[in-house]
Amino acid sequence: MRTRIAIRFHTWLEARFPERRVFLRSESDTRFIRLKPGTQLIALLGVSAFVAWTIIATAVLLMDSIGSGNFREQAKRDQRTYEARLNALESERDLRAHEAAAAQQRFSSALEQISMMQSQLLASETRRREMETGIEVIQSTLRRAMKERDAARAEAADLTLALQESRPDTRPGQDAPALAATMQVLTTALADTARERDRISENATLALQDADEMAMQIRLMQDQNDQIFRQLEDAMTISVEPLKKMFSAAGMDTEYMLDTVRRGYSGLGGPSLPLSFSTRGEEPSPEALRANRILNQMDRLNLYRIAAQKVPLAIPVKTRFRYTSGFGMRWGRMHNGTDFAGDHGAPIYATADGVVTHAKWLSGYGRLVKIQHDFGFETRYAHMSRIRVREGQRVSRGDRIGDMGNTGRSTGTHLHYEVRVDGKAVNPMTYIKAARNVF
DSSP: OHHHHHHHHHHHHHHHSOOEEEEEEOSSOEEEEEEOHHHHHHHHHHHHHHHHHHHHHHHHHHHHHHHHHHHHHHHHHHHHHHHHHHHHHHHHHHHHHHHHHHHHHHHHHHHHHHHHHHHHHHHHHHHHHHHHHHHHHHHHHHHHHHHHHHHHHHHHHHHHHHHHHHSTTOOTTSOHHHHHHHHHHHHHHHHHHHHHHHHHHHHHHHHHHHHHHHHHHHHHHHHHHHHHHHHHHHHHHHHHHHHHHHHHHTTOOHHHHHHHHHHHTOOOOSTTSOOOOOSSSOOOOHHHHHHHHHHHHHHHHHHHHHHHHHSOOSOSOOSSEEEEEOSEEETTEEEOSEEEEEOTTOEEEOSSSEEEEEEEEEGGGEEEEEEEOGGGEEEEEEEEEEEOOOTTOEEOTTOEEEEEBOOSSOSSSEEEEEEEETTEEEOHHHHHHHTTTTO
């Protein structure tokens, strides 16, 4: 069976590929190469395989070229989209910075207005006290004048009665000069009494007019004080509420924080002392209670401002930058901070008041600065090219502490910024975003 199949295949092969000879001729000799049917078939198959491979390879290269072109176009589109997104984020950051500067300016203007209103309030209260004292003096004078008037009227009545009683006893033979002298004395006394009565009446009228005018001025001053109180209360609400919301957004207990600041600043004196407008042991007036409430709010506002200086709410980079890596897992490891990429040597600023506890090289951090703040906060600034502070130095928010660099375990120029609370790393953007519309 196998032999028959082989014979048929050989017959088919000879029919398709008959034996051929290829002659090779030289000047002195002629040779030939015999090409058997099997050899021709193998050669044909090899050429066909080569041609097929060439076609397939060319097609693959062409498709790869087309695909690479599409990938490049897609990469360019993605790059343009990414750049547009970065530009939008940069514009938003600049807008937020402008809004923060405007908010800070409004905050400062509100504080100036509050200070001016407080001075006006104290001046108006002083004038009101002076007016009340003047009214009391006028009322005392009026009461004394009315008593003198009543006494003069009584004396005039007594003199008139005595004159009437003396007239019936007058006889033709009585001493005329003595009677004339008595009449002169009575007439003079009555005239003096009438003048005194007129003077007292005039003084009483003037005193009443002065009292009415003083009462009108007091009412006007009360209206002015009420307007000042309302403006102060509105200014306190506008100033205190954003700060309260800022600390609440940062996840801080505002009452505990204010109590801590208050214990650290427990000295007495200054505008935060309660007002007292009475030295007689009387209950404070409604105006005094209202003023004390405003002063308590001012004291609270001042405590908020002190706390804001001690909590890392500011942003450490003020020049052009972009966020390159946030807080969280990255490449299977925990990234404990936020990265800000910018120009080499860009200034880096402290984000809150504190004391420098580390200012040197530290392993993968490179050149590192650590600052210890109040309320258990610590901030870290890594990969710096230059450190501008020393250990033990006290810094304030906004002080320049170093320059941006690429030291330590870093793949490019950037700042690695960390915030830690009681030693535990937290997301720095929580505090930066909380203060975005305040500072």
